[in-house]
Amino acid sequence: MSKKLLLGIVVVLLITNVASLLILNNKESVVLDDDDRTISSKEAVASIGNEEISYQQWIKALRSAYGKKQLKQMVDRTVVNELAEAEGIKINEKLIDRDVAFLITMQGVMTEDEAAKEEERLREEVIYRYKLQQLLAADASIPEEELKSFYDSYGKQYNFTASLQLSHILVDNMETAEKVYDELEQGASFDLLAEEYSQDDETKDTGGYLGYIYTSSQFLPSSYEELASEMDEHSYSKPFAADNGVAIIYLHRKLPSIEFTYDEIKPYMESELALQEMDQSLTADPLWEQLDIEWIYGE
Incomplete structure (x- = not known):
């Protein structure tokens, strides 16, 4: 590794934190994070009553707490990438x-x-x-x-088994399910509707969230899998008859199976x-x- 490259890494580290704080110390406008939010390096970054924490105090604390560890990680990655490229x-x-x-x-x-x-x-x-x-x-x-x-x-x-990340709203009858669906169509939150209407006590308080379920799992109703297979990610279904009521599902993610020879x-x-x-x-x-x-x- 060249000294010029390593010096560049050091300079970046000394003026950044783990959230990729990008700034040169002689500039007042500071890019705070990946969302391009900015702060002033001349102003306090926090105040507690009459006490203030300056930008300089914050950066010094970051260097002290994370400087060596973060720099080592950066050097490690550069070493591994260079050697891996050399070895093909x-x-x-x-x-x-x-x-x-x-x-x-x-x-x-x-x-x-x-x-x-x-x-x-x-x-x-x-x-x-x-x-x-x-x-x-x-x-x-x-x-x-x-x-x-x-x-x-x-x-x-x-190998990895195909999985579905799902939430659901489970109600007693189609009339209630249609009412919930109409509210969804009007822009209501799936999570809040689950809390209000779902009869599944195990998931209603978490917005009907079921988590990731293997498609081969006995805990995944076949009707859920069949419907989800035809849905786009980040979308909800129309009401349908489920094993113990009428359901509306929300498909967050759909992960395919991966097998190796x-x-x-x-x-x-x-x-x-x-x-x-x-x-x-x-x-x-x-x-x-x-x-x-x-x-x-x-x-």
Whole structure:
């Protein structure tokens, strides 16, 4: 890594926080976050009664608390990306999609914009992790018979089962359901209508939210799956007869199944097993010595 590049990273770090605070210290107008909100570096960032916290105090605290950790993460990523490019390491897109899908199912309800930003962030994290894994295990080798045995036993765990992220409003009769649907059409909130009308006591207080459900799950009514398969994401259905009433569902997300052949998953399975046998944690520290690195925190 060149000193010029590292110096650039240091300068950025010293004037940013983890929310990507972008500013040069001699400018008064400060871009606060990714939404381009601005503040003045000459004014207090908070006041508590007669006490104020200045912009300079805030930035100093950020550098003290997060400076070294954030800079190390930035250097780690640059090291991994440079070495992965030099080695021609490419990560299978299906694997990236599988990991992102799995991580997405651990999230709550998001808007389309929020989901897009989160998926972009997760993709970067997943790609970095697999590049790092491949680099750390580059010189290791696992016997073919051990790999095949492992795949036979655990290969299905690498697959992802199609999932639906749903909310619903469940009522006693079609008349009530039509009333709810009319209110939705007039712009009423699905969450608030669920709280008001739904007879599902387990979900009504959370806006009818059911979470992510595998399409193969016994807990997903077949009528829900059939209807959701024809719906667009971020849309609600018309009322329909359900097993225990009349329902309206809201489809937040629809995630398809992802399956791997032995040859597709083999390189990643091999590096994973190799790191286990090496007792090597997933850290970029051993890779630093492969590049010429200098940073403000020493060797």
